[in-house]
Amino acid sequence: MIKVGIIGLGAIGQRLIPLFLNHPEIKIVAICDSLNERLNEIANQLENVHTFTNHKEMLSDSELDLVYVTVPPKFHHTVVSDVIDKGINVLCEKPLANSTEEALSLYHQAKEKGILHAMNFPLNYNGGSKTFAALIKDGYVGKLRRIELKMHFPNWPRPWQQNEWVATKEQGGYVLEVGVHFIQQIQKIFGDMKVIHKNIQYPEDPKASEIGIIANLELSDKTPILINGLSQIAGIEEIKFTAYGTEGTLSLVNWADVEGAKIGDPIQKIETDDSLKDSLINNVVKALKGEEAIIIDFAKGYEAQVVLEALRGEQ
Ligand SMILES: NC(=O)c1ccc[n+]([C@@H]2O[C@H](COP(=O)([O-])OP(=O)(O)OC[C@H]3O[C@@H](n4cnc5c(N)ncnc54)[C@H](O)[C@@H]3O)[C@@H](O)[C@H]2O)c1
Structure with missing residues (x-):
């Protein structure tokens, strides 16, 4: 079983939970959200899941094969960087980060650790x-x-x-x-x-x-x-x-x-x-098993961020 932890249980985190649950090779073992009430509400819908309001505690106290990060964009860099630091495979929501510098540093860090670094860009599936x-x-x-x-x-x-x-x-x-x-x-x-x-x-x-x-x-x-x-x-x-x-x-x-x-x-x-029609989760599982898979990695996330920041920046 692939042991998954989820950080961020808002609109999108909740949208992906059923997709993880439907995969026979995945088990959600830990969830984290800084909002205690939301955390408990989602925990009540899942079986045998450990709950955390602090992502660092979740990363230290759980045995995880994959962490899905779906916190707001401003927090992607800190949270994803902590996941990579632990050597855990990561699936990050788009955009990769909140600046080109942050995005590039996440890509370099993930590449150096040799982990799977994937992003959720649903139009690829x-x-x-x-x-x-x-x-x-x-x-x-x-x-x-x-x-x-x-x-x-x-x-x-x-x-x-x-x-x-x-x-x-x-x-x-x-x-x-x-x-x-x-x-x-x-x-x-x-x-x-x-x-x-x-x-x-x-x-x-x-x-x-x-x-x-x-x-x-x-x-x-x-x-x-x-x-x-x-x-x-x-x-x-x-x-x-x-x-x-x-x-x-x-x-x-x-x-x-x-x-x-x-x-x-x-x-x-x-x-x-x-x-x-394809599935992000199936492809992530394939990639974790070393099989060929469609993965939009952090290098692609960085390339998209460069254009995004050129559009968002001062005119
Ligand atoms: N792939 C897609 O199609 C798609 C669509 C919409 C949004 N998104 C992305 O998904 C991410 C989440 O969006 P959302 O709409 O679910 O946001 P949201 O605000 O509804 O949910 C974010 C959750 O993260 C929690 N959170 C914030 N900081 C945290 C931290 N440090 N540790 C733990 N929990 C923390 C919040 O309490 C909240 O529950 C964003 O990056 C967004 O851009 C992706």
């Missing part, structure tokens, strides 16, 4: 996003002319993720929370990119995260990338990742749906290829 990537690889759009990422939110933060950090400039905003998933996908599917120009709008509260961004980036062959983010607007949430090419247009819509058409035809829904 979902049926829709994998269908999008496979169609691009098959040449559906022809020669790429432009990539666009639209992130429109009637309200930020979203109703399901209400906490004290996700709408702060310090460690929140949708460029960080949502944008980094697509930065990683662009790097994986289309290659390196850099930020050319950005225009970020902030509300009056100096501590609050962005309410708008228009950014212009480029792939290494100079193909343009447009990021169009807007919140506190009328209408419904739309997250649309589109590739425009010489032969067609293809979009991944709201994380899961694929739509597109060849030039001259109306845009249509495209069935996702569910045979491509």
Whole structure:
């Protein structure tokens, strides 16, 4: 059995618990959250689990094969660094850290220790996003002319993720929370990119995260990338990742749906290829057993962080 410890039991920590529980080779043996009430509530739903409000105590007092870190971004560096220090394999939530320096230091530390260092970027495992990537690889759009990422939110933060950090400039905003998933996908599917120009709008509260961004980036062959983010607007949430090419247009819509058409035809829904559907947890288990696996490691997390910080930084 792979003995797992979880640090952070908020919206996302709770989302992954059932996935760990469903894997026959995994046992959750320890959980940690600084909020005692939340810790006890989750402990009551699990069997024979040790509870901790301090992650260092959990790391010292438990025998663990893997630790999943899902605390807010500002704490990733400290907590993940302590996990690596103990020589324990680590699965970290995105973004890897809260600056390029922190991300690079985690990557170096993990590499030196020789542990498994994996990140949760779900678009690498979902049926829709994998269908999008496979169609691009098959040449559906022809020669790429432009990539666009639209992130429109009637309200930020979203109703399901209400906490004290996700709408702060310090460690929140949708460029960080949502944008980094697509930065990683662009790097994986289309290659390196850099930020050319950005225009970020902030509300009056100096501590609050962005309410708008228009950014212009480029792939290494100079193909343009447009990021169009807007919140506190009328209408419904739309997250649309589109590739425009010489032969067609293809979009991944709201994380899961694929739509597109060849030039001259109306845009249509495209069935996702569910045979491509994969699982983060299965891949982490495979990697721990030394088998071939799809793992987005800290090197990739660092590469995504470089672009993320170029977008987030002072303009
Ligand atoms: N992969 C994805 O699709 C995805 C989606 C949303 C968020 N995330 C990421 O997941 C992480 C968690 O997000 P969330 O929405 O669950 O946040 P959250 O605020 O709901 O949960 C974080 C939890 O960590 C606890 N915590 C904070 N500091 C701690 C510490 N030092 N030790 C122990 N516990 C501590 C808090 O009490 C809280 O329960 C963030 O990094 C976020 O960016 C990932």
